Amino acid sequence: MLDATREALAELGWGGLTMGDVAQRAGVAKTTLYRRWPSKSELVVDAIASLFDQLECTDRGSLQADIEAVVARFAELLTLPETQAALLALFAEGSRDPQLRLRIRERIVQPQKVLVELGRANAQARGEMDPDRDPAAAAEEIGIIFDTIAGTVEHRLLVSGEPVTADWIRRFTTLLLGPFPGLLR
Template structure:
């Protein structure tokens, strides 16, 4: 049903997508959809959220390597037509619907911030970053790091239509790690 939602959204766009279209494509009754998702908004958010469940952060031995790997995975996910169609539709609708924007944050954005927390924890365990002393400041940094990475990659692919190449990922990571000279220099680990 979630695959059918993304396919229908990519084909028909937000305005054209109906629960009936999704039900037909998925081979289920509309009542089946409505039992799980009371609205199109809920259905589309869950369909997009499952895409982002694919992103993982492996401990590759250095913060640089960890960042480069997750940026590459994120870029590959964003390059898919169904991801692009779904995200652009959600972003557009979310600007007009505060409840949808809240749901996007809860189901998609906040869970993905876990990757940043995990990356920081790996880097701290390796001694690349100092331990967090202030939880509030650490939470704010996590938000900023997430917004920087997600916003930059989304802008590059969804707005500019530019490719995310290995060289671009290396340069972006170097800029991101700039405040940490011992981590910023050098090539991929």
């Protein structure tokens, strides 16, 4: 059902997407969709969240390598037409619907911030970063880092239409880590 949602969204756009079309593509009854997702926006959020659930932060031996791998995979997901269509539609709809914006934050943004937390914890365990002394400041830094990574990659691909190459990822990560507090070089 989530695959069918992304496929329909890429083909039809937000305005053309209906629960009936998704049900037909998925080979299920509309009531099956409505039992699980009471609205089109909830269905689309879950369809996109399931894609981003594929992102993971594996310990690659350095914070730079960890971030580069996540950015590369994130960029790869953002090049999919269904991801682009869904995200742009969700951003537009979320700007008018506070409940949808909250759902996006809970289902898409917050789970991805865990990747930043994990990357930070791996770097601290490897001795690359000082331990956190102020949990509130660390949480704020995690949010800023996530926003910087997500915003930059989304802007590059979805707004500017520029490619995300391995060289660009390396340069971006180097710039990102340059002023990072507590990073032991």
